[in-house]
Amino acid sequence: MPTHHGPRRARIAFSDAAAKQLENITSESELHALDRALVVISVDPGAGEPLPGDSSGPALRQYTDEVEAVRVLYFVTALRTVVVVAYIEV
Structure with a gap:
């Protein structure tokens, strides 16, 4: 019997800057909140809002979860993988 998987998640x-910020998060609740936000983004990379900017670099997006802060x-x-x-910011 075939197994049905949900949508493929992006990795x-x-x-480097975000990795340093991640190292400084020590609160279990903050880590949990960040984890939930990352799951949303990995399932739907377009979930965030595009930030204004020029086309010289990658198009930055912002995902904000007001409940989890x-x-x-x-x-x-490019391949959305x-x-x-x-x-x-937590």
């Missing part, structure tokens, strides 16, 4: 990668700036690779997190 999450962190910029999380803000993530990220960009998505990798989400690169550039900035984290």
Whole structure:
């Protein structure tokens, strides 16, 4: 019997700056809130709003969860298989 999987998730990668921010998060509740936001972005990389800017670099997006008080700036690779997190605010 075939198994039905949900939508394919994009892989999450962190910029050096975001990785340092991640290291500084020590609260279990903040980590949980960030994890929930990253799951949303990995399932739907277009979930965030595009940020205004020029076309010289990747198109940055912002995902904000007001309930969990999380803000993530990220960009998505061309094939939408990798989400690169550039900035984290918890």
